[in-house]
Amino acid sequence: MSEGQPFRLAVGGAIDRSRPLRFTWSGRTYTGYAGDTLASALIANGVKVVGRSFKYHRPRGLIAAGVEESNALVQLGEGARSTPNIRATEVELYEGLVARPVNCWPSAEFDVGGVINLASRFLIAGFYYKTFMWPSWHLFEGLIRRMAGLGKVAPEADPDRYEDRFAHFDVVVIGAGPAGLTAALAAAAVGRRVALVEQDCLLGGSLLQDSAIIDGLDGDAWIAAARETLAAAGVTILTRTVATGYFDCNALALLEGLDPGRHGAGRPRYRLWQVRAGRVILATGAIERPLVFSGNDRPGVMLAGAVRHYVRRFAALPGRRFLVFANNDDAWRTAEALADAGAQVVAVVDTRRDLPPDCVSRMAAREIPVFAGAAVIETNGYKRLRSARVRHATGQVTDIACDGIAMSGGFSPTIHLFGQAGGKLRYDKDLAAFVPATCPQAAVCVGSAAGRFDLADLLENARAAGEGRPATKPARVAFGIQPAWQIGGSGKAFVDFQNDVTAQDIALSARESFRSVEHLKRYTTLGMAPDQGKTSNVNALAIMADETGRTVAETGTTRFRFPYTPMPLASFAGRARGELFRPLRRMPGHARHQALGAVFEDIGGYLRPIGYPQAGESRHDTEQREAAAVRAGAGLFEGSPLGKLEVVGRDAGAFLDRIYANRVSNLALGKIRYGLMLNELGIIIDDGVVTRLAEDCFLVSTTSGGADRIAAWLEEWLQCEWVDLDVVVAPVTTAWGVLTLTGPHARAILEAVGTSIDISRASFPHMSFRKGEIAGMSARIHRVSFTGELSYEVAVASSRVPLLWDSLIAAGRNRGIVPVGLDAWMVLRTEKGYLHVGGDTDGTTTPLNVGWDHVLKKASDFVGRRSLTLPHNRQEDRLQLVGLAADDGKILPIGAHMLDAAGRSQGYVTSSHFSPTLGHGVALGMLNGGARRIGETVTLRTLKGLERVRVAPLCAYDPAGDRLNG
């Protein structure tokens, strides 16, 4: 026996005794070896209790060796890396590993919550539903929430990196046991692009515990040769990778664990693969079932295959005096493995009366007593198994001292992914298990996942699957089994260890008419949580079948859902965190704004300056200063994201007449018109200006957020509805950068930088367009305004924006120019009563809500017109956009509702600011019948109480437009 590892065998196992690893479990330091899992290292160190059960806080030991482990849920790691509910059987040991059990305090050995077990006879299925109904669930909720739940999530941000990628393969083989390896070899041999996916860190599957000769080689040699052949053929071999999801069109989710114990320092922890496969071969193996007998959760009671796995692969002995309890031949191999490893096998207890003679003689050779037609009906011990009470075929009952029971109730093919793929199952009586039947996707099960346990048979079948040939022969029966779903006994007989569901709970569920397997699951919590019923599903529904007088097949199974095993949420996010969470666009002048200390926000997907604060300014101060500066001198604003679509063709005018609610085709050359675009429901989807560049060419400006959306909208109408129209649409948005110069000094500044265009008021009036040179750059200029001041929107080649910015700022320095952010921009347009689509409008706003009743008189048809004629849209008291002013001049809260005498809403505030120029608050809002109520005073409900506001005209500043046209 090894130093400090009293249950470690001196020889054997796939562990490296020259590389000891220290780890901390529940505060104590232990040593294991490279090649161990946390579970095998705990077994080697003689740790029996690894956790407490979920509901009753009963002491629990390891039951399994793989993903199906339902007891040993651990909190792994410390601090920000602390991760709850990791199965100890899936954790590769590494130097310095720190873990502790979940669901117990202060330790698994001594757990205060264990007192709950004393009251366990009251904690029956549906306990919560029955007990906490009166007087109110909420009275108990807080306490129960604190007591419930498994593990703790680290409150810090996850410091690790998570990678993701896509991949395509002709064939994906999931599971690298003998069947999976054979299928992968066969697929690679016929030239397919193959991926082989294995959840373990080693290839081999069952060969890691059971010796076999394949192709004349022993298991280890055959695995090594297979690996070499696959690598040479370019097969992608993914170990430590769990296939967690199987979706439509052969899409798979694979979670690859990376660098156990070495993540951090920029190394990724997991990689999520999204894979599209031509064919999927599921070699996922089978999961052994427990036997359901009283006291079957005592630490020391384990699945027989798992016991063999620990002994053979890890040279770790789960006990020294074992009793084997089974209903099938397979478990007998565990008796041999234990005996060969030097453990004492006190008895083989088999529920079958007739035992296969060869099994019996193998035991006789090792002098192991065999009891046929017998069963373990009770176990003794608390934190450690002391003895098993056996009822013999004669009815006689004896206690047999033992510290371990290796149990086997048979095997359930791991058909979870097959089920996710939409596969249908069939109950196989010979195997006492559900096996895959048909699947709508290109998926096939091989090996024990297909119910094939005979080595020669499964290898031949897997080879055919790998080559893409159908399976020819039905599965050969490999071992004898006789179902023994319920053994009976006086105490709790557990079915679902993780959720503490007993055979008695299932019987109760049946008596209370929760008989459907889906009801059973919800009522008892069976098959929930991380475990998802890996060991319990088939036992549970067989017991339900018993209780309700149905066959197992009639009782059916629950649906298998993604994910097969729990996945870290961070693996879904992958690298899409922080700056990469969402792609943000930058404007051509970004560096200039940055240099000026702009504060940026995500507006319509662009990082845009909301303001350029000076030292000591609040956001409001900045907004007010910038807005006032525009009215007094000049402001410079970058509007590059404004959508720019060139619409050309003989029918361009006619097309735009249909797209805009107002008329476009009669626009004079070089003139600009403001327009609204509606959808078929008459709802405003965008606004902007349209410019006639030539007889057959228009430039459509969309809102900044609408550039891509409106381009697609125009294409949809052209390609699907009006294919006869002679029109082509060309989006050119980002080729041009736009700087808007606005304010009473705008013309002087433009003259100062030099321009080839006559920009005098008479020759370049408001709402017109010119092309020419500005500051030596070729430019397109719109004389339009969103501020109410004299404004020029100057578009130049994107890359020239910084130069133009510098020129305009330099020329404006003595004329009071300031850079202007969107905050001030919104103040200025609200003073003017200009509509902000998406701010003042929502998904119900039509032109008839914003004073555009005249569109109904338009001679030609347009998108949305018919909807506008609906009576609802034309009601006299419909919402109408109006100006609002508080008597005392304060800023009205956006979203506050105006109330009628009965306290019902009659509208709400949509935009609101303080006007530095006017010295009072200016606001816009939607008000029932508002257009005819200018001058009225209405009541506004705010968080502070009721306020009186005056209904005003939309435009609060320069209503005559003298400055605009200046």
Added chain:
Amino acid sequence: MADLRFSLTRHGVTVERLAPERVVVIRVRNSAAAAVARVEEVLGEMLPTTPNAAGAHHGGSICWLSPGEWMVVGEGIDVSALTAAIAPATGHVADIGEGRVRYRIEGDFAAYVLTKGTSLDLAAALSEGRCAQTLFAQILVLLAPYGAGYEMTADISYAHYLETWFEDATREFVEGAFAS
């Protein structure tokens, strides 16, 4: 300008932002045959009609974008000659080089880096003579093979985002730390 340069070298992969080039998108309504022929004459190359086909053009490239729509990259493209060639058919020549950014991704892990951003099967979609417009790292890009590597064309407003993305995506490509 400094922020127009981007060059990234990691173990097995380089990503380089290409110097600005002329990029035009030619649109010919209904692929009017006579207009297409005149455009081809101006270009001195055939315009591919197979979806997602790509060809060469005087050291640059021509990519099929959609029916009657092509992107041509390269120096010496005469926009006004092309515009004139389309008439009297309806069409448009958009000179959009100022609105695009182009990258070249090369090295043994070039394809691997791209699979972190796109769900396309690169071996099938980007074989010689093919191109693809696809969602890449949440944005629309055009991908085309270039020698043993790839060229990517994206909207210039995403340049900073894409460069940040490439920096991050290639972090694991460190000698010895990565082997597949």
